[in-house]
Amino acid sequence: xxxxxxxxxxxxxxxxxxxxxxxxxxAAIALLAAALVDSxxxxxxxxxxxxxxxxxxxxxxxxxxxxxELTVLxxxxxxxxxxxxAVMRLxxxxxxxxxxxxxxxxxxxxxxxxQILFWYNVAALYPRFSIGLPFGPELTSFSANxxxxxxxxxxxxxxxxxxxxxxxxxxAGIISVDEGQTEAAKSLGMTRLLTMRRIVLPQAMxxxxxxxxxxxISMLKTTSLxxxxxxxxxxxxxxxxxxxxxxxEVIPLLIVASIWYLLLTTxxxxxxxxxxxxxxxxxxxxxxxxxxxxxxxxxxxxRHAA
Amino acid sequence: xxxxxxxxxxxxxxxxxxxxxKGVSMEVQPREVVCIIGPSGSGKSTFLxxxxxxxxxxxxxxxxxxxxxxxxxxxxxxxELRESEVARERARIGMVFQRFNLFGHMTALENVVEAPIRxxxxxxxxxxxxxxxxxxxxxxxxxxxxxxxxxxGGQQQRVAIARALAMQPVLMLFDEATSALDPELVEExxxxxxxxxxxxxxxxxxxxxEMGFAREVADRVLMMDDGRIIEEGPPEHFFTAPTEERTKxxxxxxx
Numbered sequence: 001x002x003x004x005x006x007x008x009x010x011x012x013x014x015x016x017x018x019x020x021x022x023x024x025x026x027a028a029i030a031l032l033a034a035a036l037v038d039s040x041x042x043x044x045x046x047x048x049x050x051x052x053x054x055x056x057x058x059x060x061x062x063x064x065x066x067x068x069e070l071t072v073l074x075x076x077x078x079x080x081x082x083x084x085x086a087v088m089r090l091x092x093x094x095x096x097x098x099x100x101x102x103x104x105x106x107x108x109x110x111x112x113x114x115q116i117l118f119w120y121n122v123a124a125l126y127p128r129f130s131i132g133l134p135f136g137p138e139l140t141s142f143s144a145n146x147x148x149x150x151x152x153x154x155x156x157x158x159x160x161x162x163x164x165x166x167x168x169x170x171x172a173g174i175i176s177v178d179e180g181q182t183e184a185a186k187s188l189g190m191t192r193l194l195t196m197r198r199i200v201l202p203q204a205m206x207x208x209x210x211x212x213x214x215x216x217i218s219m220l221k222t223t224s225l226x227x228x229x230x231x232x233x234x235x236x237x238x239x240x241x242x243x244x245x246x247x248x249e250v251i252p253l254l255i256v257a258s259i260w261y262l263l264l265t266t267x268x269x270x271x272x273x274x275x276x277x278x279x280x281x282x283x284x285x286x287x288x289x290x291x292x293x294x295x296x297x298x299x300x301x302x303r304h305a306a
Numbered sequence: 307x308x309x310x311x312x313x314x315x316x317x318x319x320x321x322x323x324x325x326x327x328k329g330v331s332m333e334v335q336p337r338e339v340v341c342i343i344g345p346s347g348s349g350k351s352t353f354l355x356x357x358x359x360x361x362x363x364x365x366x367x368x369x370x371x372x373x374x375x376x377x378x379x380x381x382x383x384x385x386e387l388r389e390s391e392v393a394r395e396r397a398r399i400g401m402v403f404q405r406f407n408l409f410g411h412m413t414a415l416e417n418v419v420e421a422p423i424r425x426x427x428x429x430x431x432x433x434x435x436x437x438x439x440x441x442x443x444x445x446x447x448x449x450x451x452x453x454x455x456x457x458x459g460g461q462q463q464r465v466a467i468a469r470a471l472a473m474q475p476v477l478m479l480f481d482e483a484t485s486a487l488d489p490e491l492v493e494e495x496x497x498x499x500x501x502x503x504x505x506x507x508x509x510x511x512x513x514x515x516e517m518g519f520a521r522e523v524a525d526r527v528l529m530m531d532d533g534r535i536i537e538e539g540p541p542e543h544f545f546t547a548p549t550e551e552r553t554k555x556x557x558x559x560x561x
Contacts, residue, residue, distance in 0.1 A: 178407075180403060180407035181407060182359060184401075186397055186468075188420075188470070189421060189425045191392045191393050194425075198420065199409055203409075203410055300461025
């Protein structure tokens with residue numbers, strides 16, 4: 001054999017393909033973008049001074065906190081409920097899985113705005129809540145209005161609605177785990193619940209995490225629907241509405257709200273991107289570069305190839 | 307003669323209209339190694355899964371370790387066992403699968419100690435010590451903290467054997483434990499199984515296509531075809547002078 005002695009050939013040095021089309025397209029897009037920015041910046045009807053005035057005002061900043069709080073609590077309820085409903089849905093007991101099916105059917109089948117209004121008006125249906133035995137003696141009771149504040153009504157409506165969607169996401173995750181895992185756990189004498197908690201759910205996370213990030217981003221924006229029942233103190237859109245109801249500066253305040261929604265969803269999107277990369281490790285064969293790295297490589301490829 | 311570990315009488319099993327087991331009767335004595343061979347679709351794996359109650363049988367009787375599998379008999383009535391009772395029965399039967407089925411999110415050691423800690427309620431430190439000893443026994447001392455994806459098929463299957471042994475089973479079931487392995491990895495798994503039979507005196511039922519292993523390790527070889535056991539005997543007799551035409555035909559193709 002000659003392979004041992006053969007000298008290693010030189011590395012290939014070739015002139016890479018040029019991409020003039022990319023530079024032309026980039027110039028055209030830059031021109032259009034500049035024209036758009038110019039028209040927005042110079043049109044006084046956008047009211048940029050008003051936007052600047054309210055963007056970091058006390059009312060708006062507080063409303064941002066309420067929006068975040070509402071998102072976090074509603075998602076927490078949604079995820080806890082979703083796991084419970086998904087496990088119930090996969091139960092061999094037809095009553096248990098039927099109950100889960102019915103819940104999902106109802107909460108996915110009615111608009112979330114209607115559900116928000118329902119919870120807001122729940123006192124009309126049940127003026128008092130009591131704790132006690134069903135049909136038996138009553139231990140204690142509260143008036144509905146004292147327990148269900150507008151914030152609680154909004155949180156419950158969003159959370160209970162989210163539970164129905166999360167249930168389907170968690171169920172898809174559970175189904176994605178190979179059946180052999182369950183069989184191996186069974187053969188070791190593990191019960192169904194123990195198998196679910198220790199073996200199946202941890203492995204379902206890889207499938208569950210990405211859409212849950214999506215749901216969180218979606219939830220952040222859906223909290224704006226709660227403005228329909230006028231929280232006190234209000235969330236982001238509600239606070240903007242409160243201000244423009246007084247000052248008639250509708251467009252600038254909608255811009256203020258939009259800027260904050262965009263900022264918050266951007267932060268969540270970036271977080272989701274890295275979370276997904278983290279959970280794809282060991283499963284995906286190659287991890288893609290982060291978007292900025294990719295763009296740089298794409299435009300300036302000749303520098304790297306040289 | 308002591309009570310058999312496994313006693314099957316006329317076991318039948320259907321999947322829908324398809325009858326997979328058409329009356330299987332056999333016994334396995336303590337410390338005995340029984341190899342089941344036969345063409346695919348003959349019901350070998352299904353029968354093994356019935357012994358572990360991963361499948362319910364439709365008729366006949368199946369007794370493992372003195373207990374009726376899946377039922378309790380009181381007078382002449384049968385009562386279905388609750389899930390926790392089935393789990394308790396299974397805990398004493400080890401099973402090794404064709405596709406390993408190691409828990410992907412756990413290291414080799416975590417795979418082995420999970421069931422002892424959660425099911426047998428062994429204290430954690432004791433379970434870890436036992437787990438290390440078992441992994442050492444199957445020759446994986448340096449792979450204790452590796453995840454299944456970092457192990458070769460042969461190594462994964464040896465972890466799976468250690469995991470089953472950690473439950474201190476009275477019976478081990480092997481469902482084509484080497485069929486999914488690259489040829490050069492088969493021997494390391496067969497070696498672990500051989501050690502189990504010869505050094506520990508483990509009672510084993512081995513569904514396999516490895517005729518060399520069956521000939522060397524088995525006390526008895528069973529031939530299954532079309533849902534029935536059609537021939538059985540000690541390996542020296544079974545492989546050299548089978549009586550059934552179907553067995554001769556099968557062996558001529560596979561040897």
